[in-house]
Amino acid sequence: MTGRWQLFARRNVWHLLLVPLCLAWIYPFVWMVAAAFKTPREMLIGGLSLLPDEATFENFRRAWTTAKFGTYTANTITFSVAVVMLVLLVASTAGYALARPRLPGKKLLVGVLIATMFIPHGYTIIPTFVLVNGLGLSNGLLGAALAQAGPALVVPVLLFMGFFSGIPKELEEAARMDGAGYLRTYWSVMLPLAKPVIGTVALLNFIGAWNAFFVPLVFTLGNPDLRTLGVGMYGFYGQDTTDWTGLAAAACIGVLPIVVVFLFLQRTFVEGIAGAVKN
Amino acid sequence: MKTDTVERALDVSAQSAPGPRRGPGALRRNLWSYLFLVPTVLLFGGFTLWPMVASWWYSFFNWDGVGNPTDWVGLANFREVLGADAFWRAFWHSFAFSLAAIFIEMPLALVLAILLNNSWLRFRNLYRLVLFLPVVATTAVIGIVIAILLDPAGGLVNRVLLDTGLVDRPVNFLGGTSTALPTLLSIDVWKGFGITLIYWLAALQTVPKDLQEAAAIDGAGFWRALRFVTLPVVTPIAIVILLLVFQRSLNTFDLVQAVTEGGPDYATDVVPTYIYRYAFDPSLRAPRYGFASAAGVVFGLLTLAITLLQAPFMKRRMTRSAS
Numbered sequence: 001m002t003g004r005w006q007l008f009a010r011r012n013v014w015h016l017l018l019v020p021l022c023l024a025w026i027y028p029f030v031w032m033v034a035a036a037f038k039t040p041r042e043m044l045i046g047g048l049s050l051l052p053d054e055a056t057f058e059n060f061r062r063a064w065t066t067a068k069f070g071t072y073t074a075n076t077i078t079f080s081v082a083v084v085m086l087v088l089l090v091a092s093t094a095g096y097a098l099a100r101p102r103l104p105g106k107k108l109l110v111g112v113l114i115a116t117m118f119i120p121h122g123y124t125i126i127p128t129f130v131l132v133n134g135l136g137l138s139n140g141l142l143g144a145a146l147a148q149a150g151p152a153l154v155v156p157v158l159l160f161m162g163f164f165s166g167i168p169k170e171l172e173e174a175a176r177m178d179g180a181g182y183l184r185t186y187w188s189v190m191l192p193l194a195k196p197v198i199g200t201v202a203l204l205n206f207i208g209a210w211n212a213f214f215v216p217l218v219f220t221l222g223n224p225d226l227r228t229l230g231v232g233m234y235g236f237y238g239q240d241t242t243d244w245t246g247l248a249a250a251a252c253i254g255v256l257p258i259v260v261v262f263l264f265l266q267r268t269f270v271e272g273i274a275g276a277v278k279n
Numbered sequence: 280m281k282t283d284t285v286e287r288a289l290d291v292s293a294q295s296a297p298g299p300r301r302g303p304g305a306l307r308r309n310l311w312s313y314l315f316l317v318p319t320v321l322l323f324g325g326f327t328l329w330p331m332v333a334s335w336w337y338s339f340f341n342w343d344g345v346g347n348p349t350d351w352v353g354l355a356n357f358r359e360v361l362g363a364d365a366f367w368r369a370f371w372h373s374f375a376f377s378l379a380a381i382f383i384e385m386p387l388a389l390v391l392a393i394l395l396n397n398s399w400l401r402f403r404n405l406y407r408l409v410l411f412l413p414v415v416a417t418t419a420v421i422g423i424v425i426a427i428l429l430d431p432a433g434g435l436v437n438r439v440l441l442d443t444g445l446v447d448r449p450v451n452f453l454g455g456t457s458t459a460l461p462t463l464l465s466i467d468v469w470k471g472f473g474i475t476l477i478y479w480l481a482a483l484q485t486v487p488k489d490l491q492e493a494a495a496i497d498g499a500g501f502w503r504a505l506r507f508v509t510l511p512v513v514t515p516i517a518i519v520i521l522l523l524v525f526q527r528s529l530n531t532f533d534l535v536q537a538v539t540e541g542g543p544d545y546a547t548d549v550v551p552t553y554i555y556r557y558a559f560d561p562s563l564r565a566p567r568y569g570f571a572s573a574a575g576v577v578f579g580l581l582t583l584a585i586t587l588l589q590a591p592f593m594k595r596r597m598t599r600s601a602s
Binding site: 014089094123149150218231234244 | 307308309311312313315316318319320322323325326327328329330331333334337344394399400401402406408409410411412413415416417418419420421423424425426427428433435469474477478480481482484516519520523532533536537550551554555558559561568571572574575578579
């Protein structure tokens with residue numbers, strides 16, 4: 001009896017450590033949500049209570065319109081969706097082509113892709129910026145999306161390649177017997193099978209693009225209306241470091257959507273990250 | 280559903296005679312395959328390979344980004360970078376982010392991973408979720424939220440410290456030259472902790488269950504099982520984790536730029552913010568693309584040199600996983 005109690009105590013004593021740690025860990029998020037509903041006056045007077053005396057939506061209104069976070073949200077969605085579409089289309093076609101074991105030049109291309117993963121790039125943002133300017137795309141989010149998607153391709157290409165290689169050749173031949181050409185086989189037969197890979201790649205790149213900062217920052221320097229949420233937050237803070245409730249509301253607009261996406265799809269996301277280690 | 284389709288397809292192909300594997304059809308398919316590779320070659324070539332080459336090329340010019348680079352200056356940019364105290368200061372700060380990640384974040388994450396890997400621990404998935412949450416938040420946004428919490432004039436942390444009497448006057452965490460870097464390092468560890476935790480948990484999952492059970496039957500206690508079963512299995516993966524964590528932490532930019540912009544008085548300047556300042560800072564009258572490129576190239580070479588120190592381990596791991 002005492003032995004079992006000891007075991008019970010020994011196993012549950014960890015919660016005494018973990019619960020406070022976790023509370024402190026997510027405190028910035030809790031504070032952010034609480035502060036977003038407080039009036040600036042209440043914030044100024046202070047008081048450590050998290051619950052606002054009288055909840056207000058004024059901060060969100062100010063962040064959404066005056067600080068343009070409505071525009072920034074639309075930009076972020078456009079940018080992220082564009083990056084995901086680019087990566088999915090480009091990586092799945094390449095992965096499909098590279099799944100052919102006897103394609104001449106395959107080894108070279110795969111070798112180059114993998115090598116760049118391990119070679120530190122130094123900082124390549126300047127040539128990227130020059131290139132996008134040269135293409136005449138510096139005044140839109142498409143240029144930024146290209147610059148974000150290009151370096152993000154390697155892992156998705158390898159994932160698609162691995163997946164398509166694992167599909168029995170007979171399936172493809174059967175499709176050909178039925179009269180489906182190369183393009184049709186890819187689009188109507190192979191791509192629908194690749195849903196799990198599509199899901200992982202889409203989610204990882206969506207979160208990556210939503211949280212991107214360097215590329216959107218550099219590509220919106222000359223055009224503040226194209227800022228994404230991260231860059232917008234930086235601009236807001238740079239202009240007004242004292243509007244804490246407004247900043248908190250802006251932070252909620254920037255962070256909460258992606259946290260919700262993550263909570264719904266956490267398993268896919270966590271497995272995608274863990275995959276980097278396992279392979 | 281999926282296996283269904285595959286099986287049906289297998290049936291079909293079993294009934295019909297296998298088609299010729301080579302011939303004009305194969306040639307046409309190869310052409311199609313190359314067509315399918317064009318987008319990748321363009322996008323990857325344009326935004327990964329070309330910038331790597333062009334960085335080198337630009338670094339030999341004195342160039343403000345207007346028109347084509349024409350003012351060839353040879354190695355002058357490199358001499359200036361290597362002789363600039365500000366560059367080396369930024370490099371050591373970048374390196375400090377790596378050291379913090381490797382010597383603080385990695386061991387702590389391993390300890391928590393070992394704890395959270397126990398199936399008897401209740402709520403372990405919830406704990407894991409909470410610890411992972413900072414990872415999915417945009418660095419620039421949550422970094423600014425924390426900057427507000429740390430504000431010396433009325434920020435929550437200082438208020439608590441003052442109320443409890445731990446300090447007599449507010450600590451200017453991000454505004455003091457001696458406290459700013461350690462503060463940013465701590466925020467960075469908090470932010471990246473969840474990823475490293477997931478890496479370790481994935482590594483611990485590879486320890487075979489029967490091996491653990493065998494150790495338990497042989498009467499090995501927790502520490503002995505850890506020392507002789509878990510760690511030997513995990514070590515090769517730990518080297519990969521080390522490399523991933525090293526690369527990520529060395530390239531810290533978002534947090535520093537958003538929260539301190541490298542200040543106060545360059546006390547938190549890292550190489551990426553240093554490069555950004557010379558190439559893109561809006562307050563700059565003439566950007567120095569050539570010089571900034573040279574700084575990027577030098578940084579890349581230094582990173583490569585440090586990475587190569589880990590290469591022997593990597594090679595062993597590669598050959599092992601290949602066999």
